[in-house]
Amino acid sequence: MGVLGPVELCRDGEVVPLAGVPQRIVLARLALAGGRAVPVGDLIAALWDGEPPENALGNLHTYVSRLRRHTGGDVIRREPGGYRLDLPADAVDAGRVERLAVQARGQEPGTAAATLAEALELWRGDPLADVADRLVFAPDVARLAELRRHLREEWLDLRIASGTAAGALPEIEALAAAEPLRERAHLLLMRALHITGRTPEALAVARAYRDRLADGHGVDPSPAMAGLQRRILADEPALRPPENPPKRGTALRWRADRFFGREEELATVRAAIAAGRVTTLVGPGGVGKTRLMSEVLTGDELVVELAERSVPADVAAAVAGALGLRTAPHGGAAALAERLGATPATLVLDNCEHLLEPVRVLVGELVARCPQLRVLATSRQRLDVAGERVLRLGPLPAEDQVALFCDRAALLRADFPDDSRTRELAAEICGLVDGLPLAVELAARRESVFGLAHLRDRLGAGLNVLDPARGGDRATAVSATVEWSYRLLDPSAQRLLDNLAVCRGGFTLDALPHFAGGDAEPLLAELVDASLVVADPPRYRLLETVRHVGLGHLGPDGERRARDAHARWMLTLATRMLDRCRERDPWTYPAMRRELANLQEALAWLSGDEREGDDDREDGARLAAMLSVVGADSPDPGLTEQLARWAPERVETEAEVLRAVAAGTGEWLRGHLPEADRLLSAALDRMPDDHWLRWGALLIRISNGMFAGRPDQVRADAERMATDPGAPAWARATGICCSALMDAYGGDPAAGRRWLERYEHLLDTGHLDGFVPFTRGELLAGSDPERALAWYDRSIAASDRVNLTYTGHLARVARAAALIRLGRRTEAVAACRSALAAVRSANMTAQVWTMIRLIAELLAALGDRESAAALVAAADADPMAPAVMGPDRERLAALRAATPSPGCGIAATVELALRRLAEA
Template identity: 70%
Template sequence: MGISVGVLGPVELRRDEVVVPLAGTPQRVLLARLALTGGRSVPVAELIEALWEGEPPDNAMGNLHSYVSRLRRCTGGEALRREPGGYRLDLPDGAVDAERAERLAATARGQESAAAAVTLGEALALWRGDPLSDVADRMAFAPEVARLGELRRHLREEWLDRLLASGAAAEALPEIEALAVAEPLRERAQSLLMRGLHATGRTPEALAVARTYRERIADEHGIDPSPVMAELQRRILADDPGLRVPVRSGPLAADLIGAPTRHSPAAADAFSRDTKAAGSSTPSVAAGDASVAAGGAFVAAEDVWRCGAEGVGVAGEGVWWRGAEGGGVVGEAGRGVVGTAGDAALGGGGRRRVDRFFGRREEIAAVRAALASGAVTTLVGPGGVGKTRIVREMLGGGELVVELAERSVPEDVAAAVAGALGMRAAPRGGVAALAERLGSMPAVLVLDNCEHLLDAVRALAGELVARCPGLRVLATSRHRLEVAGERVLRIGPLPADDQVALFCDRAALLRADFPDDSRTRELAAEICGLVDGLPLAVELAARRESVFGLAHLRDRLGAGLNVLEPARGGDRATAVSATVEWSYRLLDPASQRLLDRLAVCRGGFGLDALPYFQEDAEPLLAELVDASLVVADPPRYRLLETVRHVGLGHLGPDGERQARDAHARWMLATAAELVDGARRRDPRTYPAMRRELPNLQEALAWLGAGDDGARMAAMLAVIGSDSPDPGLTEQLARCAPERVETESDALRAVAAGTGEWLRGHLPEADRLLTAALDRLPRDHRLRWGALLIRISNGMFAGRPEPVRQDAERMATDTHAPDWARATGVCCSALMDAYGGDPAAGTRWLERYAGALDTEHLDGFVPFTRGELSAGADPERALAWYDRSIAASDRANLIYTGHVARVARAAVLIRLGRTPEAIGACREVLAAVRAANMTAQVWTMIRLSAELLAGLGDTETAAALVAAADDDPMAPVVMGPDRDRMAGIRTAAATAPPCGGGVAGAAELASARLTAYAEERRTKRAALREG
């Protein structure tokens, strides 16, 4: 039973040549979407998108299955097949009328004019109206409607061309006239009319058509007709016999029969003379379809070279450019590029670059190595990363460069290669002819910017390397070609040093007084980081520096990349967003939607995020990675900031709300998993938290003051207390409620209290945590974390009795989880140690030894044992601290590890191991400052004062202690530490505190410790030399 599908008109299904009625639009949409894939499987997501255009019903999958079932009955058998992730329509060759039309067009290319006219007429007869007319309003079919419409136009022009070439001008003229009226700005339509009128003896009218067309495009577009049209007009005036007799021609170049041959120097000379004779000082750029397909001719690169300053080159489909002064340079404008790289002419239309090139030595070496060992090498990377520039920098002469960025249809690929070889765009013999020509040409063929023509490039490259054993193909693309044996080299952003060098070089070109100093390079590094280090974006940012200055430019970029976009009417081809939009338009709607939604992720995402944004998203993610729009570093993925900028711009208010809600649901689930992992002391928990921190903070900001926001804030507080982050600390502190009346208020108070504790605002932290604990139910899973934070806060605030009560409550409450009971035991023992009775603390540990789970508590138990041993056996204490630090580092517990390091530094000071103590104090002070652990910073400042006093620097020591005593955020000194500080306190009583608060005191302590370390290093060096 034969099945066929019609899309060249209303969607139609036939069985045994009998039309099968289709019930409703959904069946027509499904049939057309499946039929237009060439037998490939269509993912379910794409079918749903085609049916409901972004607004699927709740039961979309059920409805889809119903539509598929009905369509399967219409096809009458096994043609419609279910495959993993989608459906496929299995049709015999030629069963879709659009495929038959394309095959007939291909057949006509190899036929003589009369036979080709018949074949093309058969192809045109397949149209039953506008393509896909009953579903053309669906966005899913917009590209196919445009493609099939252009195919019909092209076939009609080719048919009329072949009729003229067959001597049937009189018969063709009425059709040509109708075409010319319908397409007044299409150059090929007007040139066909000129030829038809001239062939039928109506030469004055033919010349009038030329004048009218020239005036029309000058008035409406400000351009001139192409030299192709000027040449046709000249030949009509000369009554060239070739225009009056049928002449066989190639399918893509039929109206320049008898033009000067492309291989002789006379060709360029002739065009130069004609241009001057026409009174034009500069050849014009063709408009519309003034293209190779309309009969453009090419001039070989060697001919361009010989033309000198007045030479004429071809830079694409019918676009002619004069040579630069001295000759030998082919312009970059137009569609495609002609020229052979080497001493005579720069391949690919490449003008000589006069700007400096930075970095990429490793990439260039990798490309050369790949070319030496493989037939096809593809440089893959996002737009603006510099793939083309890398290729141009490494060209050594002898490469053939073909630029495809401005080519728009698959047939253009072979035409561009043919043109670069100095051949007609579609030589007889197709790929075989190209391969034969390449056999005598340079061994490297460069295909630049291939991503929008992948199928055609893949087919051509595969055929050429199969036919030419010595050929090497080097492609640049945002998507790999997927050719057999292809070597893929992924190009990423520039290294940091090269980013800064590029920025400063370009900025200095625009501003003579651009500074060259460390502050400039520091700001430049921040700017480059904000634009992902993409060379295009770095250069655009450098241009803006002369307008905004470095600091303001950095601030503007931190708020978004709009500052890099061109002003209204500016050059959008160099805009950062334009490079992303180019890749975005090549995606299917489902992939576009996923990319836009992922733009709300900050700092990347894992595969676990995908179900929150879109169902069956993993294949779509793979497509985004292949398209260089998502950076893959499994198991993490991320969008460059330039891509995020564009994606967020696509969402709109409703789309952004939906995407951010999905993102927040993902982060709520992630935060809950992190809390569970923290309580299990899973070592993967804190690296995972730090990895997702930007997303967690983004979600917290989005959720705001609602119940979900309160829950998120409290979970982040409990996790963040063990792994402090300055930004999160400040965000948590801002969560404080006005009153604590509800459970959500209590959770926000836990978050704010934790933030205030980490910031060193101990009284406010105690107030918030106490209010939260008074309101939270006893069995709330976050209650024990909040209680532990209040205990820690009370220790630094010097409130031993409330701390002891809380600690003993945790240790003895049978409702408390195991980790909380063990922590309570340790905290109670610590209060004994800090109160001057470590023996009581040791007895407490022994009493509840069964509750201690050293594996579960990682470094906290050995830290506690170290604190209990520090007074009587400091060497043993050091061993306990070392165990604590090692266990904490294994579990990624920043807070416990840093506290143990602080205690270790104190013991080193008291053992008199001064060199070690100096190094430890410097390192630990820097670490706790970086973590924004204010209480520990003050503790380290006091320990530094103690160390400096022992070194004889009592003045600095007194200033540091005075600063600590002057700041209410500094922890209270308890137990034996009070006695140790007594002497320094006496000196400090008359010493003014150093200025600048905790930051100023930390800077002073660090500077003095560094000076002593350098002094000791110098003395040791002198002793060695002596």
């Protein structure tokens, strides 16, 4: 599959012709995702540049279906919410190029040059040539074009290093002519000319390039060109390739162990040093600033380590030492500037955060007095010097975290395993320590003591396992790196940081008033500057290592106050979410998912033994009840289990009523239908007609009654909902629809349609959610499944538009059933696999069993009656499976075996169903 030229699909070594541009766009978007799922919305945006037609979703499915005919059914996979290209990275030419580029890094120059030549041969022209006019591909086109330039320069550099400069010279000259302002091309040309005995021409290249920049842009070349010119004039032997060139990667290194990842950051730092006067690497302690800096060094820099310096005068003294002076010169910065003069130089200042003011003053004066001086600094805060470029360093990418962990662990244990389970556990461990290189390395050292699984469990309980048993310093202990930065803060900022440590999963600015007074935002800015809070506006978060230290500062009383403030924030947010849920505001459900960790944290705190007051019980019950109503439309497995634990022993007080609503919702989502009915009924019996959450409890009992097969209860509750003035319009419409669905599932869809006609004035809610079109589809499913499919597609689109997971998944289940009954088996297999995965991940147990029964029907149609019977038996045996009504009774009866097999649990049944579908 190719994107390095016109979009190309190959199968069995032959190019497959694609019919039109839409198929090329979809294929390119999937190929560029690197094996990740591409959301449906992204594909639609790529196809229509933000102006999709009315039937965009249907058109997309058509394009994907046509592509599958060319690729084979298993290559393009349907995932929840999108599609994924299930191919090895090497199957896409861009992935092969990246692999070859990585492979070349560890090879000697001649071999590496051949490897990069192989990579460059994969380009067939401009990347994505036939779809490059689409705005959505602009970043990819730019990235791939720059990658081609970079690899070509690397290839030519390697040819020079391997002693074949003369052969490479014509191509280097052509490159420099084609890229008149690209400095590296001219540096390569200067080296090649000098090595081949044409030194005057090499120096002329430098002069011409300098004049071109000055005349056209008013800037000077980077210090690299002046340095190379100086080295050519001195005829340094190092410029001549040795007879046996060393392997790449054996240049100056500060440490002997391997360096992982950070290719983009390395390139960015080098470019920043070349383009600017002052560059500062900023990031939290342990993120790898010093290590990254050392990877950039060439050996010609003046390196000054400030970690062990403690007073302002030490800064000038340390720089003086780097310049070869025995003591700090009289006159400070002026004397140092005189020593540096106008000679090109790079000054590196490592660990500046505790001496910011003297570093700021010294750097500012040196840069002003020394026109050829470049400064590279590392700090947890920016220097705040005029013209400073700040590069913030974050944790390693996930893949590099795991590679670093496994590399360091293998150094300490010769039998350290190299398999998928090891990498899976290593990824969990790295996630618990935020992917900070220091913490990852410390965790790797502990692996030989505890083993992977126990180390993961111990880290989950706290990070103390990483701290040394005795001694230790800020360079070798995770908590010490945080404490070092913490001690440099103003006391008010320290208090805010400690209080924010109770937030799990980040926070937004609206949280600050609950934790501090009106001056909280300037304090937050100080914490961000100190790299103790990670800013990704509008969200902010503390790394887990920082949270660990902050919680340790609070003490029992401080933590209680901080968690009470956190719970007040979450109560405020939940109230807002419930209000906007009533309006079906699309903001509601993404907001809930963003703050889910915080909501669960607050729920756990308010349910704890230490919260014994009446107000606390009321707050906890109120939060749980609000989350149950909002979360019912976008269920999360963890929250579902948490809500189910709120069941009261009796239902008398207001708090107990709200607890019953919360627990009843949790039991309904888990599939415990009788218990859900008991709790919800007890709550409704105690609720007055004007209760603020009566409509929510009614709606959930209606849903529960549907799956329990109680049509009379559903009809009665729907009528109560229809006349409830406090119920939102969409809730009244949903109740009416549920009653109609009971008629349809009982075998009388005509009665359901008549019921809808009776309440037609309540059903104009298509702009709010997708439940009404879902119901219309269900009423047509038996008589006109083709029309039903169109209604299901409308339901899915409407539900996705307002982020309603639950209704969208219901429509996906129904759509799979319609495809089965239409005999469109290939589509049905894909739809069943996708829908089963979706409802399983959302912990929608009743829908999981519905999908199991549908898959049994499909497998029987495909000839696998034995597996079909096993699936039906498993559903029959589980009391959490929904009741079977109407025509479904006959369908399932025909699938049951004469001698029923024993049922197996839901996990084993899902695994069996997916395995049989894959075989189908």
